[in-house]
Amino acid sequence: MEIPYDLAPPVQLAPTADLARHFMECGALNTNISLAPGKRLVITDDLLNGTITDMAAMTMAVIVSRDSQVARAALIPLGIAACRADAAAKERFERLFQLIEEQAFDPGVRGAVDALIVGRFREAQIRELVEELGGAVGPARVRYKAFLDTVRQMVDRRISGAAFLDEFIEFTHAVAGKLDFGIYSMCVDRLFGSANIPMSVKAFLLREVLRFPNLIRRELLTNLLASAASPDELVRYARVEMAGVLGRDQLREVFLFTTLKLSWQARQAILAAAPSGA
Known part of the structure; x- marks a missing residue:
């Protein structure tokens, strides 16, 4: 079929x-x-x-x-x-x-x-x-590919940070509930980890993420905190912003899931380093 x-x-x-x-x-x-x-x-x-x-x-x-x-x-x-x-x-x-x-x-x-x-x-x-x-998914992926072109323009400094942020918000609203969340999550993760995206833009993206529904927000925040690609400056900023926005239970959830993801990463690293057939 x-x-x-x-x-x-x-x-x-x-x-x-x-x-x-x-x-x-x-x-x-x-x-x-x-x-x-x-x-x-x-x-x-x-x-x-x-x-x-x-x-x-x-x-x-x-x-x-x-x-x-x-x-x-x-x-x-x-x-x-x-x-x-x-x-x-x-x-x-x-x-x-x-x-x-x-x-x-x-x-x-x-x-x-x-x-x-x-x-x-x-x-x-x-x-x-x-x-x-x-x-649902087909048109959302077309919109996602269009957004990737905007990302390339941002990396090449062909658009302003403000224009990029406007496009990110519009893109997010357009694909909400339609694009596979795994694809959206990967996209945001790469934006946070990219050395070619200015810190000011990443800070705005983070503030937008903090406005998302709890499940989506938690996934994206824990990815940021657990990723080795995340800049230290952004991680520190994220912790400060989270403390001002999230409640105590929500913060506890984020830090527990971050710890879980770090433990998963450690286990994967151990498995990858183990001799074949061990």
Whole structure:
């Protein structure tokens, strides 16, 4: 079934990766799902290009993903499998989808799951899901590519910091809830870490991030605080700004998740340094 936007090539995951368990842990931690502890966030492509093929992992992604587009993307291969199943297997899929409907975090996903159950997983319904996903993600990615051109102009000093910041705000509003959050997050991370973006612009970006909803804000702030690419000056500024904006519990969450991400990074470094076959 053709996806109406270009997919990134599949990513090779560790053969021992237990994604379903990892996604469940992310859900319990109330954070976005990632390809592994310390790795990038899952995007819709990962569910559609063969990166993630385990049915249990897809099921958990539908249930616990905080990114509604990722949850919907995970629903598509599950729906295709149910559509193609024989009568006995289709009954098992129906029970699975009923469980998903009961447990899914995203209300829109619960509605889509209910429609699939009622319609007995008809192919036309799956196509509607695909078109709906593409209708949101496709234009958002076009807008994202346009913003990247603005970033290049900023790096080349062809636009002012003020013009860049206006474009960032407009871009954020345009893609909110449509662009994969993993892509948006990566974009912001790179802006914070780039040596070619002036500190004054980064400070404004940080103040904008502090205005975001808590889950999104926490993800971006903890990425900033945990990243080795983040300038020390920006990290110090972020800590001061957070202290003036966030409540005590919100600050505690940010610092706990920062510690968690640093521990994940340390574990990944140890695994990478271990001799092959050890």
